[in-house]
Amino acid sequence: MSKPDTPAATPADQPRRLRLVSDSDQPTASPETPGTGTGPVLPPDPETERQALAQIANARAELPARDEAMFETFLGDLVRQVQPTSEADPTNILASLLAGTGVYLGARPHLRVGDDRHPLLVWPMVIGRTGIGRKGAGWSAAKRLLLAADAGFVASNIHSGLTSGEGLTQAFADEDEGDGTEPGKGKPRPRALLPTGDRRLLAFEPEWASVMARMRREGNTLSATLRAAWEGGNLSTLGVNARIVRDAHVGILTHITPGEFTAKLSSSDMAGGTYNRFLPVFVAQTQFLPAGTGADPALIERLAVDLRARLDQGATLGQLGFSDEAAYLWRRLYVEFGGFSTEDGPIEQFLSRAAPNCLRVAGIHAALDGTATIQPPHLVAAAAFIRYAVDSARAVFRKADPVLAQLAAFIREAGPQGRTRTEITSDFFQGNAKKPRIDALLERLVADQTIARTQRRPEGRKGGRATDIVIAHEHYELTNNAPDQDKP
Numbered sequence: 001m002s003k004p005d006t007p008a009a010t011p012a013d014q015p016r017r018l019r020l021v022s023d024s025d026q027p028t029a030s031p032e033t034p035g036t037g038t039g040p041v042l043p044p045d046p047e048t049e050r051q052a053l054a055q056i057a058n059a060r061a062e063l064p065a066r067d068e069a070m071f072e073t074f075l076g077d078l079v080r081q082v083q084p085t086s087e088a089d090p091t092n093i094l095a096s097l098l099a100g101t102g103v104y105l106g107a108r109p110h111l112r113v114g115d116d117r118h119p120l121l122v123w124p125m126v127i128g129r130t131g132i133g134r135k136g137a138g139w140s141a142a143k144r145l146l147l148a149a150d151a152g153f154v155a156s157n158i159h160s161g162l163t164s165g166e167g168l169t170q171a172f173a174d175e176d177e178g179d180g181t182e183p184g185k186g187k188p189r190p191r192a193l194l195p196t197g198d199r200r201l202l203a204f205e206p207e208w209a210s211v212m213a214r215m216r217r218e219g220n221t222l223s224a225t226l227r228a229a230w231e232g233g234n235l236s237t238l239g240v241n242a243r244i245v246r247d248a249h250v251g252i253l254t255h256i257t258p259g260e261f262t263a264k265l266s267s268s269d270m271a272g273g274t275y276n277r278f279l280p281v282f283v284a285q286t287q288f289l290p291a292g293t294g295a296d297p298a299l300i301e302r303l304a305v306d307l308r309a310r311l312d313q314g315a316t317l318g319q320l321g322f323s324d325e326a327a328y329l330w331r332r333l334y335v336e337f338g339g340f341s342t343e344d345g346p347i348e349q350f351l352s353r354a355a356p357n358c359l360r361v362a363g364i365h366a367a368l369d370g371t372a373t374i375q376p377p378h379l380v381a382a383a384a385f386i387r388y389a390v391d392s393a394r395a396v397f398r399k400a401d402p403v404l405a406q407l408a409a410f411i412r413e414a415g416p417q418g419r420t421r422t423e424i425t426s427d428f429f430q431g432n433a434k435k436p437r438i439d440a441l442l443e444r445l446v447a448d449q450t451i452a453r454t455q456r457r458p459e460g461r462k463g464g465r466a467t468d469i470v471i472a473h474e475h476y477e478l479t480n481n482a483p484d485q486d487k488p
Contacts, residue, residue, distance in 0.1 A: 055285075063284055064282065067388065069381055070382075075097050075101065079097070085296075087285050088140075090286070092138025093142050097145070099122055100142060100202060102364050104150070104153060104157075106249055107119050107232060108315060111360065117233070119249060125261075125280045126138065127261060127282045132284055146307075153200075157198065162222060163214055165224060165226075169236070169245050172201070199245070206255045207255070209257075211254075215274075229252075234248065260450075261396060277353060280389055282396060314367030317372045326379055329376050337358055338355045361381075404445065425438065445470075446470075450472070452470070453469075453470055
């Protein structure tokens with residue numbers, strides 16, 4: 001099963017369309033054709049097409065170069081067949097499919113790296129600007145394939161709403177499992193989120209910035225639980241209602257904007273090691289389909305039949321290994337991806353698990369080909385995807401204004417007390433920044449919901465004039481004191 005069993009596309013499956021940015025990012029154009037998912041034939045509108053081309057080209061100019069070798073696998077073939085009728089970046093669709101299929105395969109197929117057992121779990125962090133990033137379009141294309149392959153899995157095993165470590169472990173509670181309280185006392189027993197005995201969960205979080213804010217709250221155990229979840233196996237929380245979840249198989253797919261990510265990510269977040277489990281994927285819209293209707297349902301059904309068969313066969317595999325040629329190639333990739341250290345800068349910290357992530361991606365490709373032996377093409381495709389993740393991290397971090405992230409950290413360190421304008425001007429900028437520059441930075445942080453404006457009343461006495469302050473958004477939400485403080 002090294003090649004997909006999908007029949008060759010008929011002429012009707014090969015839409016002629018207005019493609020404003022091709023796979024090589026070179027603009028080409030052709031008219032849309034009815035019945036292909038790209039929409040009806042439209043009369044020429046040169047000005048609209050010119051504007052759309054400019055918008056897309058501008059958005060894609062900040063993305064790293066893409067090696068098409070990442071699509072030389074079964075999943076890559078799926079992407080190439082559905083991408084012509086989607087505005088999503090094909091790398092986005094591929095990342096979403098990797099996250100979904102890795103969870104579907106379950107815990108049985110795995111890799112050994114030294115004494116560590118690695119499940120085939122990949123956690124993409126899709127980074128794209130609001131609107132032009134088309135992050136949701138990539139998930140929609142992938143989800144449509146997964147839904148056609150197994151509607152029950154999509155309905156029962158894909159959920160959103162990560163809040164805490166306790167909440168994550170509670171998701172694995174079975175219908176017949178109590179919550180630690182005596183009958184008739186305490187909270188009512190929650191409804192089981194997953195099918196009984198099924199330990200597969202894909203957490204899809206389209207607003208990851210909100211989850212980041214929750215994880216920073218004092219006492220929140222989500223970060224620690226996620227680090228354990230990436231390793232696979234047992235999850236535990238030792239609180240009032242202690243819980244141990246055995247054989248958990250948790251995948252995560254997140255969406256976030258570049259501004260939210262760089263503004264909300266603190267040095268402590270990086271040092272904690274949670275984010276080096278994720279693979280950043282910087283994406284943007286690829287084409288302009290204002291009247292698009294998506295891929296032909298018949299095409300989706302054909303692709304889904306093959307996908308389901310491969311998923312079922314791959315789920316029966318056990319430990320994966322290398323062919324001789326792949327083992328030789330892996331030695332080189334191990335050196336290439338093993339040089340990132342958590343003791344270096346933020347980019348290196350973010351990528352310090354690039355090597356095991358490369359193996360996991362290659363393992364998914366091998367499993368979907370029905371083999372327990374990783375071959376060179378699986379590694380080549382995986383390495384191309386990991387290199388894109390490496391370059392995505394570099395592009396996002398280097399494009400960000402470093403002062404913006406530092407200012408956000410300065411305000412966050414003040415906790416619920418926030419920072420006054422005087423503190424920002426004198427303590428942070430040392431009097432070396434002009435008012436327009438400070439105003440612009442604060443406005444960006446407010447717009448990204450990194451900080452909030454409020455007031456601090458004088459302590460120990462009634463009356464008196466309140467002081468305008470800015471406060472980290474998570475503290476603003478936690479204390480919920482803004483309405484009172486805003487009173488004159």
